[in-house]
Amino acid sequence: MEVSFKKLWKMLIDKDMKKKDLQASAGISWASVTKLSKNENVSMEVLMKVCQAMNCDIGDIMELIPTEDDTKQK
Template identity: 40%
Template sequence: MAFSYKPLWKLLLDRDLSKTDLRDTLGLSTATVAKLGKDEFVSMQIIDRLCTHFQVQPSEIFEWKGSDN
């Protein structure tokens, strides 16, 4: 994948939150949290919910890693 959610995981660590906290607080499915954990694509609606909840820009949730080519 060309995107990484590493900034999201750092944000959770900085705020002393777990993936379970994230799932429960935002009402995310376990499948969505698993996709985030595997750097898979999620909908813009999920990105919007994350940004709104944490009051951050998308760049603080994910980063572009470049092409795998």
């Protein structure tokens, strides 16, 4: 499975926010924002801070996408 944070970036656009605004309001490091930008894994603590800052649920900012390996295993 791969993680996609496209929903988060769309939400930022809808709320007229920039990544630096997210960093400041969520109180997360720039390294965490970079990981989110690259669809890399971040800690649950970071995800919870983002959800709190954006006033949303975790499913509103991310989704899991099956990979070819996932479909071959079934």
